[in-house]
Amino acid sequence: MKTSTHNRRDVLRACGGAFGATAMLLAAPRASGQSAPSTPGSLPDPGSSNLGVGVLYCGDRADFGFNQAHAEAARALTGLPGLRLEEREHAAGTLAATAEELLGPQGCRVVIVTAAGDALPGLLAQADAHRDTVFLFSGAPLDRDRLPINTGFFEGYIEEAQHISGLVAGYASRAKTIGLVASHPAPDVLRCVNAFALGARRADPAAALRVAFVGESATPRQVAEAARALAEGGADVLAAQLDGARPVCEVAEAHGILCCGLHTDLSAFAPQGFLTGAEWAWEKAYAEAVALIAAGKPWKHLRQGGFDQGFVRNTAYGPAVAVEARAHADAARMQLANGNAAVFRGPIQDNTGRTVVAKGKALRGGDAELGRMVWLADGVTEVAR
Template sequence: MTADLRKRSFIKLATLSALSASMLAACGKKEEAAPPPAPEAAAPTAATSEPLKAAWIYIGPVGSAGWSFAHDQGRKAMEAEFGDKIKTTFVESVPEGADTERVLRDLVSQGNKLIFGTSFGFMEAMVKVAKDFPDVKFEHATGYKTADNMNVYDSRFYQVTYLAGVAAAHTTKTGTLGFVGSFPIPEVLRNINAFTLGAQSVKPDIKVRVVWANTWFDPPKETEAANSLMNGGADVLLQNTDSTAVLQAAENAGKLAFGWDSDMSAFGGKAHLGSVVVDWSNYYRKTIKSVFDGSWKGNQITRWGVPEDQNQLVSVSGQIPAEAKARIDEIKAKMKDGSFDVFIGPLKDASGKERLAAGVRADDDWMGKIDFFLPGVEGSLPASK
């Protein structure tokens, strides 16, 4: 400003020198005689905020169906909805354990501020890394441990596996159903027991045989387990594994089966009775919006199911009789309004021990500790992983 005033002094009359001096003094007191704002005053309007960097890690390949595919569909939905406000990335086929921790730390180093871990076995690594990076938000699917910067989100698959059990009971000819299990953790045991209860609501003497694949994604092992069940008399199969192998094995053997995690109707031919699916997009939308508006907080556990339209039985086959479809719709409506629940006492395990007293509705704590088979389930129950 001083230079500007000096320039003016050369072109003004000498008689104005005293006035120039008084203007300089006034400027020192921050009064109104300051020169017009400099052009750079408009610069802030050109500034743009950085997009939220969010990452997903998957236990298996994304592929075109299954668990990781369903999560990735949710990720893509967020890209479509939020546009340039978000930048997403994913890492597929991440082994549980030390590799999980390595991948998480690498994603943090890349500047990701929101990380979704989509397998139960990622839990311990996520807890450890979350502690080291309190400014990063972590979201863990299907676990139970939280922190100030880590939440848990889950899906009530057992509600839809109950509906699948109703459908299976109406289509079986042998009275024996099969279930390909991944690992004997509460999440999987809930589904096995719910499938059994749904089937027994139609045919009380029906049996459900279980073979463990001991993997989340391994098509050859899943096929082997499915064939073992069918060789043992099971003619309708459900699974808790991620590939289409069980459904395709049923198709090859002329049996029936359900898709899992995503709509698998395109892979099962005549074997496909329906698919037990999960839509993660509603939860991802809620979470990302809470990060944007500053309302996100840790130590939260969110479990959604049929009432929130997160879980559904889709692409229901015409092989399921109209009577069964009507019954499924009736139960689904009661699940939505809260008048029906899958696990209501009295419930005894396969050994006859009471697990839930008469009239008691199971809460999440009870369901998170399931370590038993209900009557009618046949198979070994190894120690959980």
């Protein structure tokens, strides 16, 4: 998962928790002092017969990871009538220029950005200068930003799918030791690591999770080396929480052990040992937003959710997943989807024995406390590298 320095929950505090309301967005003035359009439905012109939709990827769209999940959703847009899809990959520091190409020569009226990162302020300025184009971002804006009316944000609670993957892994691990390769200990990463661990210990209270943090810029080779070290250290299930989990699955298969995927379907890279995976399911978010915008109808400027909104899913179970594990995972997924359960329901202790979620308290996807997470759950150990 591409994790930026922009806390995805800051926007809720900055806008008084009402960012989804059209009235709040209409109140945000243009940086130039001009008035905003009267209704979000006026953007773009619904009379356009060939709506250009640009998708701006933060890397290779065939990365078997974060970007590919977005590319699969973009392909689903091609089924909408009167739509022209333009896709661009950008290197570091070129995002704004690539966005300008989509706006100018390509004439896109909707631009979807998979991960803005530190370029977000500049992109918001571009959106403000191109009020006839809608900018949709995967993630959340900077704290206290005044947001142009033609911007929207969507996020999925991937930790819910990681929780189910962890539950399946807990059933499958005979060594009671699971290894997980993660990027860095930022809140959005920690919540997924902890969600996985809580799932594993839900299946087997004796299960232990060993985590290796490799850094945001780790190469596939470095990821593979970390996964190999975890396998050689006794883990019989491997998982990941970083942009590309393919090397982790390949190492697991080479060692004859089990694995869980991430972002997109990675079962082909571990045909014998693949259990399940935590996937983004952006098809619905993409298609619904673009269809409403194209029709000139009001559209939500903030969309958040997990299983309940169909924004995340789990990869189909592999042959190594037992019947009991499947039944428990399916039931747990349904409980999360209908709101009868929460991944972070107290009492929860961290790995120092401190209570971090009190008994009777539940932290759900939109809770600001999850965006400030700094702890590792009981049973999780960081591996020195």
